[in-house]
Amino acid sequence: MGSRRVCDELVAAGRVTVNGVTAELGRRVDPSADEVAVDGVPVPVVPDLVYYLVNKPSGVVTTASDPEGRPTVLELVPASPRVFPVGRLDFDTEGLIVLTNDGVLAHRLAHPSHGVPKEYLAEVQGTPEPAALRRLREGVELDDGPSAPAVVGQVAPHALRIVVHEGRNRQVRRMLEAVGHPARRLVRTRIGPVADPALRPGRWRLLRTDEVRALYAHSSAKEGRAARPQPRAAAPASAPAGPPASAPASAPEGGQANR
Ligand code: URA
DSSP: OOOHHHHHHHHHTTOEEETTEEOOTTOOOOTTTOOEEETTEEOOOOTTOOEEEEEEOTTOBSSSOOTTOOOBGGGGSOSSSOOEESSOOOTTOEEEEEEESOHHHHHHHHSGGGOOOEEEEEEESSOOOHHHHHHHHHOOEETTEEOOOOEEEEEETTEEEEEESOOOTTHHHHHHHHTTOOEEEEEEEEETTBOOTTOOTTOEEEOOHHHHHHHHHHHHHTTTOOSSOOTTOOOOSOSSOOOOSOOOOSOOTTOBOOO
């Protein structure tokens, strides 16, 4: 969270709680048992937790091992400590994915009720007409039920920016197919508050503490949200998906690996 002095100030300001009770200076915690929060947002206090932000290239599987022997996303990060991907990207989808050994965060982000928004850039076949965009925004019929309304912006004749809250299998591709504009290329550019346009394909960097906290905040803020909002609900009014909430361009301490 910061230097000892900064942390002392947070405690003195009454912004820190331990197990829901306002902390006092000098209070000791057991990192394996106590939940420490600042402004109500849990602070990961367990040492040895690691959070990688990886830019997955196309042609890499998200599973830990592949029966077909294809490259896996785990091979893109250091082998130790052992981490696992949070959610998944298709073999042919590129972009950001978090790998961590923090089961609590992984569970919270993966839980459909949290609905962390994920932003994609899709290069599509053809030029979608306003009617196709409207269908995407309102939710389209898929074989496993209607998709929730998406935020959709047309950034070029063949390119859409799409934000979805659900994490269904091949969801964005299936939505685009349903409106007659299959994806030629799909790139995830943002996971909740985390984006990094400077992170090149195949590279990783450690998430900064503020990014981990923001992911926790984002997942807890959506507590209780329905996994699939009622179909046909009003579509978001504005066309373009906004810019990432934060888009740090530089690698934080820990740096970017060369692998
Ligand atoms: N939607 C897809 O269609 N594919 C992904 O990999 C992620 C979201």
